[in-house]
Amino acid sequence: MFEKLQERLEATFKKLRGYGKLTEDNIKETLREVRVALLEADVNFRIAKEFLEKVKEKALGEDVLMSVTPGQQFIKIVYDELCELLGATNKPLDVSGSPPVSIILVGLQGSGKTTTAGKLALVLRKKGRRPLLVPSDIYRPAAIEQLTKVGKQLNIPTFAVPQLKEPLAICKEAKAYAMKNGFDTMIVDTAGRLHINDEMVNELVDQKKFLNPRETLLVLDAMTGQDAVSIAGTFDAKLGVDGVILTKLDGDTRGGAAISIKAVTGKPIKFIGIGEKFDALEAFYPERMASRILGMGDVVSLVEKAQEVFDERQAKDLERKLRKDEFTLEDFKDQIKQMKKLGSLESIVTMFPGFNKVKGMINFSEAEKDIKRVEAIINSMTMKERAHPNIIDGSRRVRISKGSGTSVNDVNNLLKRYMEARKMMKKLTKGGMKGLQRQLFMR
Amino acid sequence: MGLFEKIKNGLAKTRDQLVTQIEWVISGKPVDESVFDEIEEAIILSDAGLETTEILMTSLKERWKRGQVKTSEDVKKVMSEEVERMLSGVEVPATANSGKPFVILCIGVNGVGKTTTIAKIANIYAAAGKKVLLGACDTFRAAAIEQLQTWADRLRIDVVKHAEGSDPAAVAFDATKAAKARGIDVLILDTAGRLHTKANLMEEMKKVKRVVGKELEGAPHETLLVVDATNGQNAIAQAKTFNEALSITGIVITKLDGTAKGGFLLPIAHSLKIPVRYVGVGEKIDDLIPFSAKEFSRALFE
Ligand SMILES: Nc1nc2c(ncn2[C@@H]2O[C@H](COP(=O)(O)OP(=O)(O)O)[C@@H](O)[C@H]2O)c(=O)[nH]1
Ligand SMILES: Nc1nc2c(ncn2[C@@H]2O[C@H](COP(=O)(O)OP(=O)(O)O)[C@@H](O)[C@H]2O)c(=O)[nH]1
Ligand SMILES: [Mg+2]
Ligand SMILES: [Mg+2]
Numbered sequence: 143m144f145e146k147l148q149e150r151l152e153a154t155f156k157k158l159r160g161y162g163k164l165t166e167d168n169i170k171e172t173l174r175e176v177r178v179a180l181l182e183a184d185v186n187f188r189i190a191k192e193f194l195e196k197v198k199e200k201a202l203g204e205d206v207l208m209s210v211t212p213g214q215q216f217i218k219i220v221y222d223e224l225c226e227l228l229g230a231t232n233k234p235l236d237v238s239g240s241p242p243v244s245i246i247l248v249g250l251q252g253s254g255k256t257t258t259a260g261k262l263a264l265v266l267r268k269k270g271r272r273p274l275l276v277p278s279d280i281y282r283p284a285a286i287e288q289l290t291k292v293g294k295q296l297n298i299p300t301f302a303v304p305q306l307k308e309p310l311a312i313c314k315e316a317k318a319y320a321m322k323n324g325f326d327t328m329i330v331d332t333a334g335r336l337h338i339n340d341e342m343v344n345e346l347v348d349q350k351k352f353l354n355p356r357e358t359l360l361v362l363d364a365m366t367g368q369d370a371v372s373i374a375g376t377f378d379a380k381l382g383v384d385g386v387i388l389t390k391l392d393g394d395t396r397g398g399a400a401i402s403i404k405a406v407t408g409k410p411i412k413f414i415g416i417g418e419k420f421d422a423l424e425a426f427y428p429e430r431m432a433s434r435i436l437g438m439g440d441v442v443s444l445v446e447k448a449q450e451v452f453d454e455r456q457a458k459d460l461e462r463k464l465r466k467d468e469f470t471l472e473d474f475k476d477q478i479k480q481m482k483k484l485g486s487l488e489s490i491v492t493m494f495p496g497f498n499k500v501k502g503m504i505n506f507s508e509a510e511k512d513i514k515r516v517e518a519i520i521n522s523m524t525m526k527e528r529a530h531p532n533i534i535d536g537s538r539r540v541r542i543s544k545g546s547g548t549s550v551n552d553v554n555n556l557l558k559r560y561m562e563a564r565k566m567m568k569k570l571t572k573g574g575m576k577g578l579q580r581q582l583f584m585r
Numbered sequence: 586m587g588l589f590e591k592i593k594n595g596l597a598k599t600r601d602q603l604v605t606q607i608e609w610v611i612s613g614k615p616v617d618e619s620v621f622d623e624i625e626e627a628i629i630l631s632d633a634g635l636e637t638t639e640i641l642m643t644s645l646k647e648r649w650k651r652g653q654v655k656t657s658e659d660v661k662k663v664m665s666e667e668v669e670r671m672l673s674g675v676e677v678p679a680t681a682n683s684g685k686p687f688v689i690l691c692i693g694v695n696g697v698g699k700t701t702t703i704a705k706i707a708n709i710y711a712a713a714g715k716k717v718l719l720g721a722c723d724t725f726r727a728a729a730i731e732q733l734q735t736w737a738d739r740l741r742i743d744v745v746k747h748a749e750g751s752d753p754a755a756v757a758f759d760a761t762k763a764a765k766a767r768g769i770d771v772l773i774l775d776t777a778g779r780l781h782t783k784a785n786l787m788e789e790m791k792k793v794k795r796v797v798g799k800e801l802e803g804a805p806h807e808t809l810l811v812v813d814a815t816n817g818q819n820a821i822a823q824a825k826t827f828n829e830a831l832s833i834t835g836i837v838i839t840k841l842d843g844t845a846k847g848g849f850l851l852p853i854a855h856s857l858k859i860p861v862r863y864v865g866v867g868e869k870i871d872d873l874i875p876f877s878a879k880e881f882s883r884a885l886f887e
Contacts, residue, residue: 252696252697368846
């Protein structure tokens, strides 16, 4: 799937080289690809649609960084908005208040509640709390044994009294037990239930009323599909959810459900489950999640780097020069300098989806040498020569080659490529910089 | 309750959502191009995925151009026919006659409903008068063995089990041997959930399969993949990867009693052509019904 996406993006970017402003037209195809990416990641259809509408509106008219294509820049905007939507990093558990404080885990069948109860107990113990595990799933066969075994394995006490056959009664007894024995936190595991099963949901409402928990956490399988909106929406509406734990992210699911639930409930994703072991619980990082959902992480980091390095004013200046055909070898040298700040040629090329195919065909160490040679040659020119390369005659060429430790042939080559590039640039109103760079380096 | 009723109930919410959307879109109005977007939306919301949605939409549009689709009734008919055609090839009921003991190996990712489904299948065969034995090869998850044992006690059937943490292949071996020795008709092996991306766990399962095959030629006769209807596009990756590694011979889709639609079954059927044996529609022992393409699509679009 990822491969396919890369290919499609390559095709899109090819058509979109150049800079200017983001317009309806130059982001159209990228918009479509992003939509496909979101839907393939299981972001709910309606959420994806609304989200992209909003982002598009926001993006239109923005200036495009000169180092990237409008498509790439649009993806970066999408990415930023996704991060924004996904919310803050590492929202801690709220266990304030007079003990025992309750945390209650709810969700569909098999989402990972019992396992996560164990994981949370570990987290809390590390923080110096004294957690008590409270199993209240009286329905699934051996569910109480499961949590009891988990507790034993982790050396965390579990409140399991076989005579108690009713969730509310279990909660009441457990609370009394916790108070008497100095447990400051109760982690209450509940039976899985479908959000539309009113009877079962009401049972939870009763448990919640009694416990008055600090945290009601929805445990949701990260592989969940389009239905995530209805699951999260209904649990939140009927029960009131304080946060979400997204499990099973150790697989290859793109995890678009994260977007859906966040958009519907607005509640923070507090942790992610990344394995069956009890230490496999992590803080939630919106940036990682956004990259994962988009499957376009490299493009995003390229644009980020470009944003860091390229000074907007300088870029405008350069654009003007290109348009007026005043682009000199001095400007070109500056360009090389800036490009080098982005990283090695290979790392830059790797970040462009469009270059993946030709990557094998480029000899990077040769190309890097080539760049050094070009820099050396330009350094050996006078300012006047750099501004007016036309005046560089035969004897000047000999001098320059000696000064830069290159051959006259190298100097001829550079000048020839520069002239050709300038000629070509005249034809191109946009995308000149890229064309020039390619002309000079990628013979 | 008749079978048709049951599957209809199980799929009721699924169907309601999809059909309500379609109906809402085209209620009474003659079909025109503007309704296609919204029909497309309804299909995507079923988790069918973009590729399948495109196939369905192309067919619908073609027939619309040919004048075969004029009203909302026509749209439902075309969609239903198309879905049924995609699924009819995979409607192959489960049988347990091609081996004795007939060995079923149940696999899938974590929490999809393997153990519960095994209990339900065991119930079906036991009720048909067959001698059933279970093998508790999920030696990893806490109390997984107890869970299977509890079901077995209710059904009054035996379980072959080892201690938690032991080698699942050893349990599978013992269970197969026991099934042979005890004249068992159907042996069902429960296994630990595993994400298809975990190479070591897939290897572990290959070993289980090999060991069973060595002990009894032709076994396991059925390698049953359980998928969860609430999953989205990842279910397709699950089916593909499990099939590549372990050659699945049957699929069960669980949790269709919720609002999730399990539309990913369409691309899975389309690309892998693996029989879908059963549909899980609840947590009770008889909440498992044979899969029927006609009823599935009829229930979806009627
Ligand atoms: N790979 C993986 N498996 C998980 C994760 N969380 C839970 N599981 C597994 O999911 C299955 C169901 O978990 P369980 O805690 O019993 O779910 P519950 O029914 O909601 O209580 C078990 O096999 C767990 O080991 C996770 O983050 N990653
Ligand atoms: N609503 C519903 N729940 C199901 C269905 N099948 C299984 N479950 C529930 O899903 C959870 C996980 O099932 P289990 O058999 O333990 O899954 P396993 O980890 O794959 O063995 C349990 O709470 C089951 O009761 C189904 O068809 N519908
Ligand atoms: Mg549980
Ligand atoms: Mg199980």
